[in-house]
Amino acid sequence: MYLCAMQEMILILDFGSQYTQLIARRIRELNVYCEIHPWNKVPDLSSNIKGVILSGSPFSTRDEASPKPDLSSIRGKFPLLGVCFGAQYLALNYGGEVLPSKIREYGRANLSFVNTANELTKDIPNGSQVWMSHGDTIKTVPSNYSIIASTSDVEVAGFQIEGENTFGIQFHPEVYHSTDGKTLLQNFIVDICECAQDWTPASFVEESVDLLKEKIGSDKVILGLSGGVDSSVAAFLLHKAIGSNLHCIFVNNGLLRKNEFEQVLESYQGMGLNVKGVDASEKFYAELKGLTDPELKRKAIGKVFIDVFDEESKLVENAKWLGQGTIYPDVIESVSGTGGPSQTIKSHHNVGGLPDYMKLQVVEPLRLLFKDEVRRIGASMGIDPKILGRHPFPGPGLGIRILGDITKEKVAILQEVDHIFIQSLKDDGLYDDVWQAGAIFLPIQSVGVMGDERTYENAVALRAVSSTDGMTADWCHLPYEFLAKVSSKIINQVKGINRVTYDISSKPPATIEWE
Numbered sequence: 001m002y003l004c005a006m007q008e009m010i011l012i013l014d015f016g017s018q019y020t021q022l023i024a025r026r027i028r029e030l031n032v033y034c035e036i037h038p039w040n041k042v043p044d045l046s047s048n049i050k051g052v053i054l055s056g057s058p059f060s061t062r063d064e065a066s067p068k069p070d071l072s073s074i075r076g077k078f079p080l081l082g083v084c085f086g087a088q089y090l091a092l093n094y095g096g097e098v099l100p101s102k103i104r105e106y107g108r109a110n111l112s113f114v115n116t117a118n119e120l121t122k123d124i125p126n127g128s129q130v131w132m133s134h135g136d137t138i139k140t141v142p143s144n145y146s147i148i149a150s151t152s153d154v155e156v157a158g159f160q161i162e163g164e165n166t167f168g169i170q171f172h173p174e175v176y177h178s179t180d181g182k183t184l185l186q187n188f189i190v191d192i193c194e195c196a197q198d199w200t201p202a203s204f205v206e207e208s209v210d211l212l213k214e215k216i217g218s219d220k221v222i223l224g225l226s227g228g229v230d231s232s233v234a235a236f237l238l239h240k241a242i243g244s245n246l247h248c249i250f251v252n253n254g255l256l257r258k259n260e261f262e263q264v265l266e267s268y269q270g271m272g273l274n275v276k277g278v279d280a281s282e283k284f285y286a287e288l289k290g291l292t293d294p295e296l297k298r299k300a301i302g303k304v305f306i307d308v309f310d311e312e313s314k315l316v317e318n319a320k321w322l323g324q325g326t327i328y329p330d331v332i333e334s335v336s337g338t339g340g341p342s343q344t345i346k347s348h349h350n351v352g353g354l355p356d357y358m359k360l361q362v363v364e365p366l367r368l369l370f371k372d373e374v375r376r377i378g379a380s381m382g383i384d385p386k387i388l389g390r391h392p393f394p395g396p397g398l399g400i401r402i403l404g405d406i407t408k409e410k411v412a413i414l415q416e417v418d419h420i421f422i423q424s425l426k427d428d429g430l431y432d433d434v435w436q437a438g439a440i441f442l443p444i445q446s447v448g449v450m451g452d453e454r455t456y457e458n459a460v461a462l463r464a465v466s467s468t469d470g471m472t473a474d475w476c477h478l479p480y481e482f483l484a485k486v487s488s489k490i491i492n493q494v495k496g497i498n499r500v501t502y503d504i505s506s507k508p509p510a511t512i513e514w515e
Contacts, residue, residue: 007033007048007199007207008032008033008048008049008050008195008196008198009032009033009034009035009048009049009050010027010032010033010034010035010049010050010051010052010053010189010193010195011034011035011037011042011045011049011051011052011053011078012024012027012034012035012036012037012052012053012055013037013038013039013042013052013053013054013055013069013086014036014037014038014039014055015039015054015055015056015057015059015067015085015086016055016057016058016059016067017055017056017057017058017083017084017085018058018508019055019056019083019133019172019174019175020036020055020056021036021329021471021472022172022174022175022471022472023053023055023083023174024036024328024370025174025370025468025471026173026174026181026182026185027185027189028199028370028373029182030182030185030186030189030190030195030197031197031198031199031200032189032190032195032196032197032199033199033368034053039054039067039069040067040069042069045073045074045077045078049078050078050079050189050193050194050195051078051079051080051081051188051189051192051193051195052074052078052079052080052081053080053081053082053083053086053188054069054080054081054082054083054085054086054087054089054090055083055084055085055086056083056084056085056086056133056134056172057084057085057086059085060135060136061085061088061089061092061098061136062092062098062099062100062136067085067089068089068093069089071093075164075166076164076166078165079165079166079188079192079193080164080165080166080167081120081167081168081169081188082167082168082169083168083169083172083173083174084133084134084169084170084171084172085134086168087138087158087159087168087169087170088134088136088138088168088170090161090166090168091138091140091141091142091145091156091159091168092138094142094161095142096138096139096140096141096142096145097138097139097140098136098137098138098139099136099137099139100135100136100137101134101135101136101137106132106133106134107131107132107133107177108129108130108131108132108177109129109130109131109132109151109152109153109154109171110127110128110129110130110151110152111124111126111127111128111130111149111150111151111157112126112127112150112151112152113126113147113149113150114126114128114148114149115146115147115148115149118146118148118160119187119191119192120148120158120160120167120169120184120187120188120192121148121149121158121184121187122187123180123183123187124149124180124183124184125180128178128179128180129177129178129179129180130151130157130171130172130173130177130178130179130180130181131171131172131175131177131178131181132151132154132170132171132172133172134170137154137156137170138154138156138159138168138170139156140156141156141159142161144161144162144163145159145160145161145162146159146160146161146162147159148160148167149169154170156170157169157170157171158170158171165192167188169184173185201373201376201377201379201380202380204368204369204373204377205237205240205377205380205381208237208241208365209237209240209241212237212238212241212242212363212365213241213242215363216241216242216245216321216363218245218318219245219318219319219320219321220245220246220247220316220317220318220319220320220321221238221242221245221246221247221319221320221321221322221323221363222247222249222309222312222313222316222319222321222322222323222360223235223238223246223247223248223249223322223323223324224248224249224250224251224305224309224322224323224324224325225248225249225250225264225268225273225275226250226264226325226393226395227250227260227263227264227267227268227387227390228325228390228392228393229371229374229375229378229387229388229390229392230325230326230327230366230371230374230392231325232325232378232383232387232388233325233366233374233375233377233378233381233383233388234323234324234325234364234365234366235248235273235323236273236378236381236383237365237366237377237381238323238363238365239272239273240381244274246273246274246323247274247276247316247319248268248273248274248275248276249275249276249277249278249308249309249312250264250265250275250276250277250278251278251280251305251308251309252277252278252279252280252281253280253281253284253301253304253305253397253399254280254281254282254284254285254408254411255281255284255301255396255397255398255399255406255411256397256398257393257397257398257415257418257419257422258415258416258418258419261277261279265277267387276312278308278312280304280308283304283307283308284300284301284304284399285406285407285408287300287301287303287304288300288301288399288405288406289405289406290405291405291406292404292405294400294515297396297399297400297406297515298396298399298400298515301395301396301397301399302396305395309322309360310359310360313359313360319360320359320360320361321360321361321362321363322360322361322362322363323363323364323365324362324363324364325364325366326364326366326367327366327367327369327370327371327374328367328368328369328370329370329371329470329471331367370468370471371392371468371470372468375388375389389432391422391431391434391435391436391437391438392435392436392470393438394513398411398414398415398418398441400513400514400515401414401418401438401439401440401441401513401514401515402414402440402441403440403441403442403443403514403515404443409496410441413441413458413494413495413496413497414439414441414460416490416493416494417439417441417460417490417494417497418438418439420486420489420490420493420494421437421438421439421462421486421490422437422438424482424485424486424489425437425464428482430478430482433466433476434464434465434466434476434478435465435466435467435468435470435473436463436464436465436467436470436473436512437462437463437464437465437476438462438463439460439461439462439463440460440461440462440463440503440514441458441460442458442459442460442461442501444458444459445457445458445459446459446498446499448498448499450498455498457496457497457498457499458496458497458498458499459497459498459499459500459501460490460497460499460500460501461500461501461502461503461514462483462486462500462501462502462503463475463502463503463512463514464476464478465506465507465512467507467512470512472506472507472508473506473507473512474506475503475504475505475506478502483502486500487500
């Protein structure tokens with residue numbers, strides 16, 4: 001089943017590559033809709049599919065356990081592009097030869113030959129820089145394959161099957177370091193697949209409103225409003241479709257930022273939304289008591305959220321739907337990329353079904369979108385830029401920024417630390433240069449000296465990253481002077497903290513949050 005069955009799309013079959021989401025991002029940037037599906041869980045191929053892309057993979061095509069997709073219903077019937085593993089599979093499976101590379105190729109390379117007459121590689125100059133990431137290489141291709149690109153080390157860097165719109169490339173056009181990667185993808189998506197490039201914020205809003213009206217009718221929807229970008233845009237989109245039948249609930253889970261409960265309620269006054277504040281912090285604390293495992297904490301927080309919304313929904317007559325701000329990265333990270341036993345990085349409390357006892361159906365108007373797309377959709381609806389520019393904040397809140405067990409005392413300490421860090425970013429004009437920032441309460445204590453006295457108190461880590469959609473992220477190089485000032489403020493103003501560290505890990509291999 002496709003998430004957006006009415007929109008023309010590119011289908012991406014995922015073999016577990018770390019770059020698969022980047023392929024989707026680059027296609028969306030061309031104003032073309034696409035979806036990622038595991039290679040062995042392909043929905044029925046519908047007429048609105050304009051082309052198919054085979055992703056890379058951590059597997060070798062030579063391994064017995066590697067993915068072996070059945071392409072009989074795709075090859076020759078839809079334009080097809082294999083990337084890295086996908087290209088090697090197209091070569092090996094139809095009579096070519098794939099062997100281990102004499103030297104594993106990872107990083108920048110340059111095309112020494114480009115067939116500029118080919119529709120896929122037109123407008124790509126000889127010498128164009130590409131990004132390689134493979135341990136195998138295509139040694140030979142079947143006789144009906146034409147080589148359309150080479151590097152000094154890789155003769156078969158690109159090919160086309162004669163008489164078909166079937167192509168393979170050994171390099172990764174979706175990666176920033178492939179300087180003409182966008183051109184190649186545009187050649188495939190626009191010229192070969194003939195996509196209309198009509199996936200725009202305005203078209204999404206118009207189509208979504210129509211679908212929501214049809215789906216919900218005169219029913220009422222309960223939506224959890226957090227004040228963040230995702231829930232805010234979801235609320236406005238639903239409000240545009242069903243008006244006062246949308247009932248927004250903002251839950252104080254006791255794990256919010258300092259003064260956030262009061263500020264969020266106030267910020268939505270006069271904006272036309274039905275918003276009710278519910279303080280359920282004690283319920284969350286009780287459910288979390290003694291839990292230290294990150295997954296158990298996430299599941300506990302999700303459970304109480306469901307319980308609270310179940311209780312609140314019963315107070316709204318004819319409430320039949322639960323609105324959620326689930327976005328596409330949430331969906332992707334909660335599903336196995338290889339289609340096998342899930343190697344889930346972390347569960348998301350707002351992804352998946354509801355327990356049988358809960359009578360609400362789920363509606364997720366942003367489930368198709370990456371974070372930057374959510375912001376563009378919000379801007380097209382005239383939402384306050386301050387809301388759209390707010391840093392992402394995890395659904396479980398400070399519950400996954402306190403490593404170990406959660407207590408009111410730890411929450412209070414971390415709220416103060418987080419407030420100093422975020423406010424300092426704003427005061428120094430750095431807030432908009434950072435995609436997400438926060439503080440982490442570490443499960444250790446360290447020795448310190450304050451006023452000639454020995455202390456043995458808590459340590460915190462500060463985290464600030466730059467990103468586009470959260471799928472990958474780099475740590476921010478904040479000025480040393482700024483970090484020194486923030487550290488001093490925290491240690492001097494927050495009782496119980498005597499050490500501040502700064503996290504300089506990128507995603508991957510780390511995640512943005514610590515839990």
